[in-house]
Amino acid sequence: MLDLIVFLVLLTLGYGFGRRAESQHYKSIIAREKQLQSIPAVGMKVPPLARPYTVTLVCGNVVISVDYFKRFLAGLRSLLGGRITSYESLLDRARREAILRMKEQAAGMGAKLIFNVQLTTASLTRGKRGGIGSVEVLAYGTALIE
Amino acid sequence: MQYSNPQIPEGINTSTEHPLKEFVLLTGGVLAVVVVVVLLLGYFADTFSNRIPFKFEQSLANDRFNKETSAPQMEAYLNQLAGKLAAAQKLPGDMNITVHYVDEDRVNAFATLGGNVIMFRGLLEKLPNENALAMVLAHEIAHINHRDPIRSIGRGVVIGLALSMVSATLGNAVTDQVLSGGGMLTVLHYSRDQESAADEMALEALRAHYGHVNGATDLFEILEAAHAGLPQAEFFSSHPLTQKRIERIREVAATLRTAKAPELQPLPPDFAAWMKSEAK
Amino acid sequence: MLLTNIEIIPGKRITKHLGLVQGSSVRSKHVGRDIMAGLKNIFGGELKGYTELLQESRDEATERMVAQAEAVGANAVLNIRFSTSSIAVGAAEIFAYGTAVVLE
Numbered sequence: 224m225l226d227l228i229v230f231l232v233l234l235t236l237g238y239g240f241g242r243r244a245e246s247q248h249y250k251s252i253i254a255r256e257k258q259l260q261s262i263p264a265v266g267m268k269v270p271p272l273a274r275p276y277t278v279t280l281v282c283g284n285v286v287i288s289v290d291y292f293k294r295f296l297a298g299l300r301s302l303l304g305g306r307i308t309s310y311e312s313l314l315d316r317a318r319r320e321a322i323l324r325m326k327e328q329a330a331g332m333g334a335k336l337i338f339n340v341q342l343t344t345a346s347l348t349r350g351k352r353g354g355i356g357s358v359e360v361l362a363y364g365t366a367l368i369e
Numbered sequence: 370m371q372y373s374n375p376q377i378p379e380g381i382n383t384s385t386e387h388p389l390k391e392f393v394l395l396t397g398g399v400l401a402v403v404v405v406v407v408l409l410l411g412y413f414a415d416t417f418s419n420r421i422p423f424k425f426e427q428s429l430a431n432d433r434f435n436k437e438t439s440a441p442q443m444e445a446y447l448n449q450l451a452g453k454l455a456a457a458q459k460l461p462g463d464m465n466i467t468v469h470y471v472d473e474d475r476v477n478a479f480a481t482l483g484g485n486v487i488m489f490r491g492l493l494e495k496l497p498n499e500n501a502l503a504m505v506l507a508h509e510i511a512h513i514n515h516r517d518p519i520r521s522i523g524r525g526v527v528i529g530l531a532l533s534m535v536s537a538t539l540g541n542a543v544t545d546q547v548l549s550g551g552g553m554l555t556v557l558h559y560s561r562d563q564e565s566a567a568d569e570m571a572l573e574a575l576r577a578h579y580g581h582v583n584g585a586t587d588l589f590e591i592l593e594a595a596h597a598g599l600p601q602a603e604f605f606s607s608h609p610l611t612q613k614r615i616e617r618i619r620e621v622a623a624t625l626r627t628a629k630a631p632e633l634q635p636l637p638p639d640f641a642a643w644m645k646s647e648a649k
Numbered sequence: 650m651l652l653t654n655i656e657i658i659p660g661k662r663i664t665k666h667l668g669l670v671q672g673s674s675v676r677s678k679h680v681g682r683d684i685m686a687g688l689k690n691i692f693g694g695e696l697k698g699y700t701e702l703l704q705e706s707r708d709e710a711t712e713r714m715v716a717q718a719e720a721v722g723a724n725a726v727l728n729i730r731f732s733t734s735s736i737a738v739g740a741a742e743i744f745a746y747g748t749a750v751v752l753e
Contacts, residue, residue: 304679
């Protein structure tokens, strides 16, 4: 009986705080994307060869942790199969945040373009079997500085 | 070459379904599946275990019991009473009841494989008369009559196996708990049904042996008084609520019309002395 | 919508770059497939259930990427890359990203 109560409390905490953190993060992401709209990031490898750009590697990474509610939903989902919607928003946030940080680094150097952007995702588990602890996304590319 | 960075609309890589709705659907779905599977498995395990011959049970169990006893008079008396109650219940001839007395404080009695019934001193101390003792004994004999011990074990094994097969594939400890919790609650439901059925058969045996069922509620009332104040949650327990059992017994008592005024059979005079096990 | 993982398309010219578009899909298997996979661990052979699952997942990720590209007005996505990462036991995220362009 006590187990059930502890579980429900953790679930509510995870849900409440998780939702709040997520909506705040999304607001911040959308605002910064507007700001950094002037720096396009593309996946192409071949930059325009006409101008004498200085090239440098820029990267941005972020580690976001999974809250209890999301983890529980994912666990149930792994029984029934299908899309794990609770992780989709998590990964979307992490990716966009990583790209924004990369752009911020580029903007700090005065770059106007980022080429050959690549992304890699990793899951950092806590060591217990199967439990996902957090997700890391790294975005890296080459910034072209005039 | 124009490089632009138009804003991409939200909602393509995420879904707009509210997480709480998904939570309710998923939890409901999983619990429903667990309950159905456990009920089905339980039913099959039950019918199969019922077919296991009693002799097999006896061979499993009888090696584990001490042939010598530390309280021979108590056991002789208990076994004698058990024999009479078994006859009153029309226990099949090949099933023998052996009652074992254990000199410990526990307020408990249970029936296990091979027709063995264990009774503890803690419970026997609380009995005011022979009718109450007979109710407890007849209840345990009824469990054996229904083959409850082997059925519970069969069910437990089958359901445990199924749940562990599913849990092994999961990484999530939390979902593990949900599954085993759901399975356990369904199994407790079975167990409550078994207890009610054993109560009914025990009452029948009492009526056949004594002619009435008075005194059957005595032990329950004593236990209920001891537990007063603690709320019992029937949903989470393996027995029906004590109050319900008392009411059921009273119902049955009311329907019986006895020829003579019911009198309670007292316990044998040396009962308390027999409880102390002889020093070895 | 042209989808390709090369950069320079023979016979076409890129007139506008519209930035990075991404599509991702996180899917999980269900217990049935898992138990079958467990059995296959003994007997060997292709895990058709999982292959199907990842195929569906990849299709969905590509669809979402294309949806993003259409939303910004592109008619081709170049330099597509796929990445699979294991997110939890039994769940994988398939992520497809590329550059949305207007080709002529």
